[in-house]
Amino acid sequence: MDLSSHDHGLPDDGAGADGLGLAELAEEVGVADPVTIAGLATRGGPVPGVRPVMAPVGIVSIRADEMTVRCGAGTPVSELDDALAAVGQSVAIPPTGTVGGALAVGHSGLRRLGYGPIRDTVLQVRYVSAAGEVVTAGGPTVKNVSGFDLCRLLVGSRGTLGFLAEVILRTRPRARYEQWFTSTADPWDLVATLYRPTSVLWDGERTLVLLEGDRRDVDDQARLLGLSPADPPGSLPTGGRWSLPPNELQRLPPTGRFVAEIGVGIVHHEHPPPDRQVDPAVSELHRRIKQRFDPTGRLNPGVSVLDGVG
Amino acid sequence: MSTGPSSALFDDLRAVLDTDRVRTGATELGLYRKDASNMEGTTSVVCLPRTTDEVAGCVRAAVRHGVPFVARGSGTGLAGGAVPLDGAVVIVTSKMDRVLSVDRVARTAWVEPGVLNLDLSRQVAHLGLHFAPDPSSQQTCSIGGNVANNAGGPHCLAEGVTASHVLAVEVVLPDGTVTVLGGEDPEPPGYDLRGVFVGSEGMFGIATRICVRLVPDPPAIRTLLLDFLDVDDGARTVSDIIAAGMVPAAVEMMDQLCLEAVEGYIHAGLPVDAAVALLVEVVGLPHGVEADVERITRIARERGVRDIRIAADETERALLWKGRKSAFGAIARIKPNYYLHDTVVPRSRLPAVLAQVYEIAARHQLLVLNVFHAGDGNLHPLLVFDKREPGVMERVHAAGEEIVRASVAAGGVLSGEHGIGLEKRDLMGLMFGPVDLAAQAALRDAFDPAGMANPRKVLPSGSACGDLQAVPEGAWI
Numbered sequence: 001m002d003l004s005s006h007d008h009g010l011p012d013d014g015a016g017a018d019g020l021g022l023a024e025l026a027e028e029v030g031v032a033d034p035v036t037i038a039g040l041a042t043r044g045g046p047v048p049g050v051r052p053v054m055a056p057v058g059i060v061s062i063r064a065d066e067m068t069v070r071c072g073a074g075t076p077v078s079e080l081d082d083a084l085a086a087v088g089q090s091v092a093i094p095p096t097g098t099v100g101g102a103l104a105v106g107h108s109g110l111r112r113l114g115y116g117p118i119r120d121t122v123l124q125v126r127y128v129s130a131a132g133e134v135v136t137a138g139g140p141t142v143k144n145v146s147g148f149d150l151c152r153l154l155v156g157s158r159g160t161l162g163f164l165a166e167v168i169l170r171t172r173p174r175a176r177y178e179q180w181f182t183s184t185a186d187p188w189d190l191v192a193t194l195y196r197p198t199s200v201l202w203d204g205e206r207t208l209v210l211l212e213g214d215r216r217d218v219d220d221q222a223r224l225l226g227l228s229p230a231d232p233p234g235s236l237p238t239g240g241r242w243s244l245p246p247n248e249l250q251r252l253p254p255t256g257r258f259v260a261e262i263g264v265g266i267v268h269h270e271h272p273p274p275d276r277q278v279d280p281a282v283s284e285l286h287r288r289i290k291q292r293f294d295p296t297g298r299l300n301p302g303v304s305v306l307d308g309v310g
Numbered sequence: 311m312s313t314g315p316s317s318a319l320f321d322d323l324r325a326v327l328d329t330d331r332v333r334t335g336a337t338e339l340g341l342y343r344k345d346a347s348n349m350e351g352t353t354s355v356v357c358l359p360r361t362t363d364e365v366a367g368c369v370r371a372a373v374r375h376g377v378p379f380v381a382r383g384s385g386t387g388l389a390g391g392a393v394p395l396d397g398a399v400v401i402v403t404s405k406m407d408r409v410l411s412v413d414r415v416a417r418t419a420w421v422e423p424g425v426l427n428l429d430l431s432r433q434v435a436h437l438g439l440h441f442a443p444d445p446s447s448q449q450t451c452s453i454g455g456n457v458a459n460n461a462g463g464p465h466c467l468a469e470g471v472t473a474s475h476v477l478a479v480e481v482v483l484p485d486g487t488v489t490v491l492g493g494e495d496p497e498p499p500g501y502d503l504r505g506v507f508v509g510s511e512g513m514f515g516i517a518t519r520i521c522v523r524l525v526p527d528p529p530a531i532r533t534l535l536l537d538f539l540d541v542d543d544g545a546r547t548v549s550d551i552i553a554a555g556m557v558p559a560a561v562e563m564m565d566q567l568c569l570e571a572v573e574g575y576i577h578a579g580l581p582v583d584a585a586v587a588l589l590v591e592v593v594g595l596p597h598g599v600e601a602d603v604e605r606i607t608r609i610a611r612e613r614g615v616r617d618i619r620i621a622a623d624e625t626e627r628a629l630l631w632k633g634r635k636s637a638f639g640a641i642a643r644i645k646p647n648y649y650l651h652d653t654v655v656p657r658s659r660l661p662a663v664l665a666q667v668y669e670i671a672a673r674h675q676l677l678v679l680n681v682f683h684a685g686d687g688n689l690h691p692l693l694v695f696d697k698r699e700p701g702v703m704e705r706v707h708a709a710g711e712e713i714v715r716a717s718v719a720a721g722g723v724l725s726g727e728h729g730i731g732l733e734k735r736d737l738m739g740l741m742f743g744p745v746d747l748a749a750q751a752a753l754r755d756a757f758d759p760a761g762m763a764n765p766r767k768v769l770p771s772g773s774a775c776g777d778l779q780a781v782p783e784g785a786w787i
């Protein structure tokens with residue numbers, strides 16, 4: 001692993017560098033039979049009964065002064081977190097499973113309110129297509145509008161359009177100080193009054209707030225709003241992950257245990273989410289995209305990103 | 311006036327819009343043939359719809375007659391994105407300029423695409439909110455154009471570019487169907503079609519309503535001007551700030567020629583004898599801001615900063631920003647014409663690539679000013695010239711292409727915010743191989759199988775299998 005913060009000579013983010021064995025993965029994926037990809041199987045895992053492959057594992061480079069990291073998609077998020085912690089940085093990906101699995105599922109973590117969604121962390125992806133080719137999407141720099149945004153198409157695509165092999169991600173500096181607090185105040189008052197909290201969680205009675213930054217600012221905000229220090233949140237209900245416009249969390253049905261991400265709109269619920277409708281034009285776009293990226297339906301067969309949606 | 315298919319098309323368009331919003335006069339056609347780049351196309355009709363249904367009607371009419379269409383906001387694009395090719399119908403959003411609703415609790419707004427960027431921030435200012443992307447063209451460019459080009463600006467360093475500020479887009483797809491991509495909820499089901507639409511340069515359909523995120527105004531702001539006698543020291547200070555774990559709200563750089571031009575124009579007391587100046591803005595809660603100002607000051611001193619000016623009040627802050635934002639007006643004092651480039655390089659390569667930019671310009675006997683988003687490595691070399699000088703355009707284009715190539719060779723990308731359009735279409739091969747381009751072409755094809763929305767932009771000919779289109783004339787002028 002290269003932890004240097006200055007590069008010399010040829011940038012290793014250039015096209016063509018392949019220390020990770022992307023070509024081998026492409027070979028394994030092949031061109032004909034159904035194939036599935038496994039991360040650490042923390043969420044779904046590979047499609048049962050289908051020949052599985054795995055994405056390359058390993059960190060290629062951490063560029064502290066670029067605030068980017070390049071790694072194999074099979075790298076466990078925990079390994080990436082540890083390596084980034086050593087340079088005082090982190091990446092806005094929820095902490096379990098592999099980088100590729102987390103991106104393929106596309107769910108953001110509990111700090112989305114402060115850190116932004118997982119889809120905004122991806123700068124470049126090298127993926128293996130249904131034709132068994134290594135395709136590059138996006139670019140290595142923190143800002144880039146060269147061509148259409150295939151990276152965003154792939155985040156949340158559950159391995160149905162291509163298998164993520166290697167990614168370049170945007171990192172962020174770790175806060176100098178962070179503290180969870182608790183409060184019985186109205187969570188909407190808190191989210192309206194606090195300046196950019198990192199997380200505001202509400203279970204119907206109690207609010208948990210994560211504040212980050214300069215310790216004096218954190219303490220001042222806490223004092224101003226009567227927050228008391230608390231432990232980080234415990235386990236969340238896993239019956240369903242609801243996604244609602246943030247204001248609708250004010251009208252959650254009173255049944256079932258839940259933890260709601262105030263200001264974001266995610267509800268970790270004991271019960272499955274209410275049914276949703278998808279506009280026929282949107283389903284048709286999905287069909288056409290899948291048809292063009294995987295005409296024979298060989299990648300993660302049976303998986304549909306619109307599963308469970310009416 | 312011509313007869314045949316066009317007059318039938320005009321009739322159909324007039325059935326959708328009132329007659330006076332379907333324009334075919336020579337003056338207007340001349341105006342809408344170009345954008346802020348120096349490329350030109352051709353069109354026979356310009357439409358000014360007011361509603362989504364009218365946009366859909368115009369699209370359906372064009373498609374029915376086999377004529378492509380191009381969406382246009384304010385025409386400030388610099389990559390030729392809104393330049394009509396193949397006689398495309400120009401669909402202008404300037405009459406769709408209402409902020410439809412603002413939700414102060416959710417901090418979102420639904421806007422029509424023709425709303426001007428700065429107008430949106432002005433209209434929500436009383437709520438202590440603003441729209442974060444702030445392109446230098448913000449007084450005139452439209453939100454629809456920002457969405458299509460995934461626009462950036464000085465304050466996108468910490469806040470992210472337009473893609474991070476768009477939650478949902480109502481679009482008229484290239485076959486005239488109306489739908490909504492994305493949603494007000496954080497994880498709409500399915501592929502991120504909203505994310506894919508942002509930056510699609512008018513080739514995936516026309517945005518007719520946009521749900522944007524608004525961000526709260528920061529409680530504390532500090533604006534610093536740091537000047538250096540050596541370009542390298544300034545550029546290295548940028549990397550050092552980021553490596554030290556800070557992401558300021560903005561880190562902009564202006565070089566000597568730019569400082570001189572701007573100072574002559576607005577008299578802000580800028581250090582005209584410095585090699586470069588950095589305009590750094592830190593925002594947030596007061597203690598964190600003061601701590602960052604201290605750390606930035608220390609880093610700059612270690613890099614030999616000559617002078618550090620910290621804006622004492624809002625008036626001085628506004629003046630410093632005016633200096634940054636007046637660059638385009640100021641250069642008219644040097645030469646009548648300019649060509650503004652836009653590439654990104656890794657921050658650590660800024661010193662080396664800037665040196666190359668000066669060398670390239672000198673070799674082509676051109677003046678170059680640099681005024682750019684240094685914090686994210688987004689270079690904007692500004693070549694200034696007088697186009698009446700014989701042979702100058704050839705030198706401008708040659709130098710421009712060399713700058714783009716040098717940026718990509720340094721591990722950078724073709725464009726950070728202006729887009730590819732026509733300008734850089736034929737340079738896409740510098741970044742992407744045939745399979746990469748085919749994947750982008752496949753995505754475009756899923757949205758627009760008939761190729762009617764803003765044809766022949768972004769992807770070089772031959773990107774899709776069996777695709778044999780001609781290179782349009784004048785791609786570089």
Ligand SMILES: Cc1cc2nc3c(=O)[nH]c(=O)nc-3n(C[C@H](O)[C@H](O)[C@H](O)COP(=O)(O)OP(=O)(O)OC[C@H]3O[C@@H](n4cnc5c(N)ncnc54)[C@H](O)[C@@H]3O)c2cc1C
Pocket residue numbers: 036037038039040041042043044045046047055073074094095096097098099100101102103104105107108109110158159160162163164165300303
């Ligand atoms: C105890 C626990 C707690 C959790 N908490 C949270 C939480 O708080 N927030 C949250 O968002 N999530 C949470 N999750 C879910 C989990 O973080 C993600 O779903 C996980 O990161 C998926 O990674 P994985 O490697 O385990 O993927 P897998 O489960 O192996 O795969 C998931 C899906 O992605 C596909 N996939 C895997 N790798 C790739 C690849 N390289 N390219 C393309 N497709 C691929 C697979 O085929 C499969 O369809 C939790 C999971 C567990 C077990």
Ligand SMILES: Cc1cc2nc3c(=O)[nH]c(=O)nc-3n(C[C@H](O)[C@H](O)[C@H](O)COP(=O)(O)OP(=O)(O)OC[C@H]3O[C@@H](n4cnc5c(N)ncnc54)[C@H](O)[C@@H]3O)c2cc1C
Pocket residue numbers: 345346380381382383384385386387388390391392403423444445446447450451452453454455456457458459460461462463464511512513515516517518638727728764
């Ligand atoms: C002096 C100057 C400074 C600039 N500074 C910056 C800067 O700092 N940052 C930056 O990002 N850009 C900058 N630009 C470039 C330009 O202002 C932006 O690209 C802007 O987003 C374009 O908006 P527009 O409304 O003028 O779009 P137009 O030029 O009209 O169109 C641009 C593209 O968007 C498409 N489009 C327009 N409206 C829609 C719609 N409703 N639906 C779908 N597609 C649509 C068009 O087809 C075209 O491809 C600058 C330009 C100038 C002249």
